[in-house]
Amino acid sequence: MLFDATHVTPPTLLEHVRDMAEAGCRFVAISQTVLGEDSLRLQYHFDEHRTMTELRRSDRMCHLTHARDRGMRHLALEVPRDASVPSITPIYPCAALAENETRDQFGVRFEGLSPDWDGHFLLEGETVRSPLFTMTIVPPRKAPEKEDRP
Amino acid sequence: MNRITSVPFGPQHPVLPEPLHIALAVEDETVTEATPQLGFVHRGLEGLVRVRDYKGLVHVVERICGICSCIHAGCYCNAVEDMLGISAPPRAQFLRVVWSELHRIHSHLLWLGLFADAFGFESAFHEFWRLREHVLDVCEATTGNRIILSVNVVGGVRRDINQERIRWIRAQMDELETGLLGMEKVMLEDYTVQERTRGVGVLEKEEARRSGAVGPVLRASGWEIDERMNGYAAYGELDFEPVTATEGDCNARCKVRFEETLRSIDLVREALGRLPDSELAVPATGLPDGESVFRAEQPRGELFYYLRGNGTKMLERLRVRTPTFANIPALLGMLPGIRLADVPVVVLSIDPCISCTER
Numbered sequence: 001m002l003f004d005a006t007h008v009t010p011p012t013l014l015e016h017v018r019d020m021a022e023a024g025c026r027f028v029a030i031s032q033t034v035l036g037e038d039s040l041r042l043q044y045h046f047d048e049h050r051t052m053t054e055l056r057r058s059d060r061m062c063h064l065t066h067a068r069d070r071g072m073r074h075l076a077l078e079v080p081r082d083a084s085v086p087s088i089t090p091i092y093p094c095a096a097l098a099e100n101e102t103r104d105q106f107g108v109r110f111e112g113l114s115p116d117w118d119g120h121f122l123l124e125g126e127t128v129r130s131p132l133f134t135m136t137i138v139p140p141r142k143a144p145e146k147e148d149r150p
Numbered sequence: 151m152n153r154i155t156s157v158p159f160g161p162q163h164p165v166l167p168e169p170l171h172i173a174l175a176v177e178d179e180t181v182t183e184a185t186p187q188l189g190f191v192h193r194g195l196e197g198l199v200r201v202r203d204y205k206g207l208v209h210v211v212e213r214i215c216g217i218c219s220c221i222h223a224g225c226y227c228n229a230v231e232d233m234l235g236i237s238a239p240p241r242a243q244f245l246r247v248v249w250s251e252l253h254r255i256h257s258h259l260l261w262l263g264l265f266a267d268a269f270g271f272e273s274a275f276h277e278f279w280r281l282r283e284h285v286l287d288v289c290e291a292t293t294g295n296r297i298i299l300s301v302n303v304v305g306g307v308r309r310d311i312n313q314e315r316i317r318w319i320r321a322q323m324d325e326l327e328t329g330l331l332g333m334e335k336v337m338l339e340d341y342t343v344q345e346r347t348r349g350v351g352v353l354e355k356e357e358a359r360r361s362g363a364v365g366p367v368l369r370a371s372g373w374e375i376d377e378r379m380n381g382y383a384a385y386g387e388l389d390f391e392p393v394t395a396t397e398g399d400c401n402a403r404c405k406v407r408f409e410e411t412l413r414s415i416d417l418v419r420e421a422l423g424r425l426p427d428s429e430l431a432v433p434a435t436g437l438p439d440g441e442s443v444f445r446a447e448q449p450r451g452e453l454f455y456y457l458r459g460n461g462t463k464m465l466e467r468l469r470v471r472t473p474t475f476a477n478i479p480a481l482l483g484m485l486p487g488i489r490l491a492d493v494p495v496v497v498l499s500i501d502p503c504i505s506c507t508e509r
Contacts, residue, residue, distance in 0.1 A: 003443055027362045028445075029471035031456035045443065045454065049359060051374040052392050070380050072443065094362035094479035098471075115185070122189035122508060 005043055005074035010085055016075055017088045020046045025073060027092040030099065032106050035078065040106055042085065044075040079108070087113040097121070152177045157490065161190050165268045165494040168504035172497070176490055184485040186478060192508040196468050203463040204230055204438055205304055214470060215506040216297050217257045218448045220249045222470075223302035228382060229444035229457045230304045234436050239428040242306035243384040247421045249289075249299055249307075250383070250446075251414040255326070256285040257449035258411045261501045262337065265404060268498040269346040277333060284326045288319050306431025316422050323415050330411060338405055347401040351484040351496035354398060363480040364473045365451020366410065367500050370395045370402035377447035388420050400499040407501075437461050448473050450501050472506040 008016050020027075025046040033041045048071040055071075079085055087110035089096045099110045100121035107119075155176045161169030169190035175183035198210050211226045212219040224246050231237060238246070263278035286296045292311055293299040301307050311319070337343060353363065358371035368375055369392055376392035378385040393409040395402035438459030446453045451473030458467040477500045484496050 003441065024359070026359055028452075028476075029454050029456070029469070031467070031469035033458055033467045043456070045456070047452075049373075049375065052376070052379045053374060055379060070445065072445075074443075092360075092362070094360070094476075097475060097478060120189075122192045 003072065003074055005076035007076050007078075010077065010079065010083070013075070013077055014086050014088065014091065017044065017091050020073065020075075021091050024049055027088075027095050027098075028072070030095070030102055032102055032108075034106075038081050040079055040081055040108065042077045042079065042102065042108070044077070044088070046073045046075075047071055048073065081107060084109040084111045086111050089114055154182065159493055159497070163494070165264070165498055166502075167264070168502070170497075170502055170504050172485070172493075174485070174490070174493065179489050179491070181485050181488055181490060181493065184482050186482065188504070188508055190508075191505050193505075195509045196470060199465040199468045201464075204459070204465050205434065205463075207465065207468070208302060208304065209300070211468075211470070212298050212300060212302075214509055215448075215472070215503055217260065217503065218253050218450070218453075218506075219298045219300075220246075220253045220302065221446050221448050221453060223300075224250060224383065225444050225446035225453050225455050226457075226468075227302045227304050228446070229442045229455045230434075230438055232444065233438040233440055233442045233457065233459055234304070234434055236305055236432055236434060238306040239430065239432060240384070240426040241310075241428040242430050244421045244425050245307050245309075245311065245430075246302065246383045247385060247388065248311070248418055249293070249301055251417045251421070252285050252289055253299075254414045254449045255411050255418075256282050256289070257501075258407045258414075259285070261407060261449075261498075262333075262404070262411075265495075265498050266337070266343075268494045269343070271343065274333065274336060277329075281326055281329045281333075284322045284329075288322050291315065291318070303431055303434075305434040306429070308430070310430055311422070311425070316425075319422060320419060323418055327412065327415050330408075330415075334408065337408060338401075344401065346492075346495060347404060347499075348397075348399060350400045350492050351488060351499055352397070352399045353480055353484055355396075357483060358398065358480060361480040361483055362476050363451075364476045365448070366403050366406045367451065367477050367480055369393060370406045371398040372396045377445050377452050380445075382444075382446060384421060387424070388417055390417065400495055403499045437463055438465060450474055450503060450506075451476065470509055472503065472509070474500065474503045474507040477502075478507070 026049045028045040028047050031043045050071050099113050100117045102108050103119050104122045157174045157176050159172040159174050160166050161171045171187040173185045174181050208223050211222045214222050259278050259282040263275040266274035290296045293301050301309050353371050355372040358368050374392050374394050378390055393406050395405050439461040442457045444455045454471040456469035460466045481500050
């Protein structure tokens, strides 16, 4: 499903998320894309939480609407990598795992995140970088060259 | 005031087939707080988009989870097909339903066995796993593999099922249904099972929505929501109804999964009976560009894929949100207030799949 997201900024993020909560939406996920050396795009995905009965009713009234968006809403937020982003956990506490994972893998700092694993949600204490960022392909080791013996 | 004791649950525990650690704060016999720790099987599979082309990546996403590999691959293929502007042929759509439902049946049977084992009902565990062999035999006969089926490709499926095989599958489904109905009274009405599961780990209806729960956990709390109702693959053409319960406890989650297994058997029969004649796959030409999301219903709940392509054969980003990841906040809400002895039953009741969760 191709989709359109509503673009938000850090100061307006919580306002839009609050609208989602008031509309009864369920939090689905955060997806992250690296845009360049220093910037990221975070996308917050929500579900309209429509039941089978409601879906049947809306399909009878306007079939095409639901087939296109499949009941999802999306917010897109572009941020510099070092900037902090307001946490949505005061509104959606269940987003804590997704935000902690984003912190682990992309280094984004969320203000007001609770509970906060401080970058060690998936990674061990001594690990400082995620495999997602530092994934390298180890070249096969070359066979040692035989020395010519005199 | 009673003394608070810290009790580690997992990552190695008899009821957990996979590593999940929960630090439990316990007062007398009652759990007061639960803090999870993940990361024991984190493999960084999402990072492989940088080195595998978008067609080869099907084999990677299938290995995110063994138990529902076919649904991972189907969800990924659908998302890529949306980006390429193609659609799998009708026969492929029905075959995807058949294999997805077979995965759902064997996943639920595996869970029913493990759940019975969590409260010490070992003979039920053996019986459910014996019944599961029927499904694994069907998977092996139709795809060559028992667990990781490798039938989905971008644009369709790789294998077909002929009429002779369909008759044999129907016989297997009949045998499975008979065996399962024989276990219905034992699993859903037995006094001992009721004692261990009824009223335990209750998730209220509104709390289920707030905590982002999905799948049987959400439906057992009274929500009539199942991603299959949106009609992806061939589900829109089949007689599908979500299974729900209202109690929101471990017993309700067991009931939902048991009933879903029976419904999945019916869906397999219906899909096989209505297999349309068409080719199995359309050529996937072009390179994925833009963004796409797709959701499918795994045995554990809603699976979410986000893909971003940049017009090359390598995708720029693959993001997977698995159902267990969504159900962990709900689990953490269920644990405080229950007895320590009920923790394994409640943890098992969300059907945790940790290798899925961590990818």
